[in-house]
Amino acid sequence: MSDCVESPRRVVFHADDFGMNPAVNEGIVTTFRKGLLTSTSLLANAPAAEAACQTWSALTAEFQSGRLPSALRRQQLTEPEQPFDLGIHLNLTQGSPLTGTHFPNRLLDHQGNFPGVGKLFFRLSRAGATERKLVAAELQAQIEWMFDHGYPPTHLNGHQYIELIPVVSMMIPEIMKRYAIPTVRVAEERGLIPNLLLRGEVTGWCLSLIKRYYAGAFRRRMRDEPCNVPDRFFGTSHAGRIDSQLLSRFLQYSRDASLTEIGVHPASPVLGDDLVANDPWFDPLAAMRPSELNLLCSLKLDQELAKRNLGLGRLGQPRQTPVSRTREPSA
Template identity: 45%
Template sequence: LLLTGSRFPAELLDAGGCFLGVWKLFFRVRRPVPAVLAAVKRELAQQIELVLDHGIRPTHLNGHQYIELIPAIAQLLPQLFDRYRIPVARSAVEPALLGSTVLAGFGPWLWLLGQVKRYYAQRQRSRLAKLGLAFPDVLFGTVHAGRICSTRLVQKYLQACGDAQYVEIVFHPGEQFRAGAVPASGGDQRWRDPLASKRPAEIRLLVSADLVQCVAASGRRLGRLQQLSPSASEPSPLPGQPACQG
């Protein structure tokens, strides 16, 4: 789910018509106008329907920059999960934050940010459980975008997950940014990728033998989020259509 575009109510954009940033968005929708929430709900629904229109059945749901943790937006999600029969959600409850931030040399700011995200993620997890949705037991990487560049941090994650059965690690990989990749005309010329210089290191790790060995040494194996829920791997009717019998 994405709220970082420019097609939203003016209340959710800055003076230049751009995304406010997740912190400003958080405070802007603390007491949201009903019309604004309705517009946000329509936009999120349209994003899911765009995926459906391409013949892809969403198996899980999460939000860019963890917007799903913002209380006003979180209250919209149960309707989306139910309407589109999406059985799996992201639950960004990250343990062992001290070891993966301050003790890993990233500084106290990331630890504080992780604590804030974990607080709201724990509240969200309770709601998800009541809805009967599935989610990973633990998640790592809530404050490490562009920083998971070696197996050192992955090893810390896997050591900290204890007996958790399903572990999600969030990467932000990408190819090397090339000058001229942004068209000279058309599109949003103000857009830039703050992780552009960091993404290549993460993608190199993802395709490396080192990562394969690291995961194998932990006694774990790769999986898919849809494995969390049997219904996620079964074909389901489009919203509004009856389920097939037999």
């Protein structure tokens, strides 16, 4: 597999939430093996994070040996020989903090779990210097977890887009430098947000505009930083609902981009009894995820990419600087 001169434009199919639960883990690994997934990011504090790491080594070995069921498809789409991307999915909205009792209690719910993205946004806006330092320590602990398991992150993004929250976005440049993480997501989705309003999804339209506003501010913040940012990103406004028609439009809107990242959420089916709404790791996308798995494994996707002269790409780049693993003091 080698880069194709005639096809410099590339697409990264990226799956968030690796480690969330067995169904998500299985779906992501299946989509690497049988489909065209090229990237994922790990929830270090999630219940199935350890299991995710155990499957990653086997998946990587299968890729490097050319034994993936999707190997020929990937070769025809000029996929680079570089290993799949495995990044950190920074999380302050679900589950409990890795830093335990050092994390500010005011930023947790009454059960000691992260409070959800809406409450997090407003509580962080009132956070003082000490609380912010402890939040930074938690984010660093999640990255340290990956290092400790032998997987330096190839890229960085946030669960439920927490990297767009101003208090968090201010921490990202220093965190990336500290751990030599070369690539960050900027979830600034363009072109398809008005469709939500046309379909009567007023709440989704409003939330998408808010995300795009903060994503624009985040892009400006990262503009002068020594890091890589994909030219286009799609998936913010349609999580769990991406079908072949919408995916085709994503690719159409990325025609002037060298590297486009498309965020997807594949998973295997989950039994209804396993969906508990008050569980801190409740997955509202569970019922929709299998359809995205099927889409990414479909041969029609190969045809769509070939028709547009697009190849498969990577987010991660080789590190040029040593990694400093010194955390901020806990308190």
